[in-house]
Amino acid sequence: MTKEQLYKKYAKFYDKVYSKRKYDEEVKFINSIVKNFRVKGKNLLDMACGTGTHAKKFDDKGFQITGVDVNSEMLKIAKKKTKKVSFIKGSMQSFKSKKKFDIITCLFTAINYNKNISELKTTIKNFYNLLNKNGIVIFDLGLIKGKENKKTGAFFDTYSEKNLQIARISHLSQSGDNPDIYNANFLIFIKDKGKVDFEIDEHELGIFSVEGIKSIMEKNGFDVKIYDDFSLKKYTKKSKRPIFVGHK
Numbered sequence: 001m002t003k004e005q006l007y008k009k010y011a012k013f014y015d016k017v018y019s020k021r022k023y024d025e026e027v028k029f030i031n032s033i034v035k036n037f038r039v040k041g042k043n044l045l046d047m048a049c050g051t052g053t054h055a056k057k058f059d060d061k062g063f064q065i066t067g068v069d070v071n072s073e074m075l076k077i078a079k080k081k082t083k084k085v086s087f088i089k090g091s092m093q094s095f096k097s098k099k100k101f102d103i104i105t106c107l108f109t110a111i112n113y114n115k116n117i118s119e120l121k122t123t124i125k126n127f128y129n130l131l132n133k134n135g136i137v138i139f140d141l142g143l144i145k146g147k148e149n150k151k152t153g154a155f156f157d158t159y160s161e162k163n164l165q166i167a168r169i170s171h172l173s174q175s176g177d178n179p180d181i182y183n184a185n186f187l188i189f190i191k192d193k194g195k196v197d198f199e200i201d202e203h204e205l206g207i208f209s210v211e212g213i214k215s216i217m218e219k220n221g222f223d224v225k226i227y228d229d230f231s232l233k234k235y236t237k238k239s240k241r242p243i244f245v246g247h248k
């Protein structure tokens with residue numbers, strides 16, 4: 001089954017599964033970074049925008065948003081949230097646009113969808129080319145080389161409302177074939193209006209070191225700053241989630 005086929009069923013439950021996420025804190029952090037770097041324009045590209053929650057919130061803050069994602073089922077949900085954002089199907093490695101952007105965001109581990117260094121280099125180069133001079137790119141790194149063990153194992157979470165119950169078992173582990181690939185597999189049970197269904201959603205993600213990413217960004221012309229988990233504190237080796245800001 002392709003991701004598109006799977007997400008025909010599953011995309012509408014994505015926001016429920018992640019209903020506890022702190023989108024507002026992330027948007028507030030990005031707003032502060034935009035101010036601190038004195039970015040003038042307001043054209044924001046949200047790459048790997050998923051169901052468009054960030055895009056809607058950035059739009060509410062007065063940015064002009066373009067949302068791009070490879071999965072049209074996710075984009076369908078995003079389009080229902082706001083008519084003002086232009087949502088386009090495309091990939092972070094190859095999306096081209098005549099219009100240049102002042103800000104590019106790529107959030108919630110989406111950068112780890114680059115499966116190897118070569119793909120990551122293509123993506124970073126593409127981000128650089130899509131930006132105006134003085135523009136910035138902001139992304140988080142969810143899976144970090146050297147810290148794999150911290151995120152390995154099985155996890156269980158649930159969501160419940162009237163007529164809808166979701167239970168998800170997640171299993172995260174390094175691939176046996178390639179230590180630089182992480183397998184993130186999810187078994188999702190959904191009881192929607194009395195009907196029970198389940199799906200298996202498998203993801204292969206690339207693992208990169210913080211230094212490795214910084215070096216690729218610098219080689220492509222970015223000045224790089226790294227922050228600690230959507231706060232304005234500097235990233236240290238103890239930080240959980242590094243947030244990269246590349247300034248063109």
Ligand SMILES: C[S@@+](CC[C@H](N)C(=O)[O-])C[C@H]1O[C@@H](n2cnc3c(N)ncnc32)[C@H](O)[C@@H]1O
Nearest residue numbers: 048049050069070071074091092107108110113
């Ligand atoms: C973990 S979700 C993050 C979505 C969203 N940014 C958020 O914060 O909820 C990852 C998203 O990346 C998209 N994606 C995966 N590979 C991609 C690629 N190469 N280019 C663009 N989007 C991609 C998936 O379709 C999915 O919507």
